[in-house]
Amino acid sequence: MSTWGLVKTVFFTAVTVVFFFVIWIHNPFAPHEEYELPDEAEKIIGDPKAAIEGRELFKQNCASCHSLRYDGIYLMSVTAKPEWPSIEKAHGKPILEEKDGKLQVKGYFVPRDVYEAVAQTDLQNLKASFGKVPPDLSTMYLARGAGYLYNFIMDPQKVLPGTSMPKLFFPEYDKEAPQKVAKIVAYMRSVNEPPPGEKAKRTLMGIVTIAYFIGMGALLWVYRKRLLAKMGY
Numbered sequence: 001m002s003t004w005g006l007v008k009t010v011f012f013t014a015v016t017v018v019f020f021f022v023i024w025i026h027n028p029f030a031p032h033e034e035y036e037l038p039d040e041a042e043k044i045i046g047d048p049k050a051a052i053e054g055r056e057l058f059k060q061n062c063a064s065c066h067s068l069r070y071d072g073i074y075l076m077s078v079t080a081k082p083e084w085p086s087i088e089k090a091h092g093k094p095i096l097e098e099k100d101g102k103l104q105v106k107g108y109f110v111p112r113d114v115y116e117a118v119a120q121t122d123l124q125n126l127k128a129s130f131g132k133v134p135p136d137l138s139t140m141y142l143a144r145g146a147g148y149l150y151n152f153i154m155d156p157q158k159v160l161p162g163t164s165m166p167k168l169f170f171p172e173y174d175k176e177a178p179q180k181v182a183k184i185v186a187y188m189r190s191v192n193e194p195p196p197g198e199k200a201k202r203t204l205m206g207i208v209t210i211a212y213f214i215g216m217g218a219l220l221w222v223y224r225k226r227l228l229a230k231m232g233y
């Protein structure tokens with residue numbers, strides 16, 4: 001190989017290695033989690049079973065102010081309207097879940113404009129009480145991360161001074177409070193992240209795809225060499 005060829009090979013190999021190192025192993029551009037998460041909470045947040053309990057806790061504790069439309073959870077005052085079930089079925093897409101090996105409808109994904117039209121006075125009332133409409137929490141896990149959410153829900157004023165979101169959990173009176181909050185965060189995570197099995201499958205797919213390109217590249221290189229040899233180079 002000529003010196004120039006060697007320089008090019010080394011250069012492109014280095015660029016490729018740095019590229020994959022940054023996206024897979026250490027990404028200095030990714031946002032850093034600044035909030036402390038107790039070990040126990042971290043364990044609960046990673047547990048898919050806790051997420052199922054978290055969904056119920058979310059409905060009990062949060063759905064009076066927040067919707068989570070991606071998972072078919074809407075304001076309590078909206079779902080209590082007699083016309084809601086038929087609107088949900090007419091305009092929504094069923095959200096399926098597997099239970100005991102069977103697919104079941106656990107809710108409906110209703111387009112935002114339809115939902116906001118039905119919920120207009122409810123949202124206005126919340127705005128009148130809290131100064132702003134409590135946001136839909138469908139993608140909040142992606143936006144804020146586990147540490148922020150856990151600390152915020154445990155004590156909103158500490159994380160976001162001046163916020164109108166009330167403190168709902170009091171470890172002084174309820175020993176289960178930290179676990180409950182962790183389960184709610186586990187639930188919000190489960191809405192935004194694929195389940196562990198699915199994640200492993202996607203990683204495998206990624207590795208197989210890259211291996212395929214490397215394999216094909218090597219074959220083409222061998223083929224090119226043979227062709228050149230045949231042509232007398």
Ligand code: HEC
Binds near residue numbers: 062065132134140152
């Ligand atoms: C009584 C009404 C009420 C209840 C109940 C409530 N929230 Fe809120 N929440 C709010 C309001 C109002 C805001 C907007 C606060 C702001 O932006 O200052 C908010 C904001 C938030 C935010 C966004 C914070 C941010 O960084 O912008 C998250 C996350 C959140 N709530 C989670 C929850 C969860 C989880 C529950 C249930 C455990 C819950 N909330 C229960 C009223 C409520």
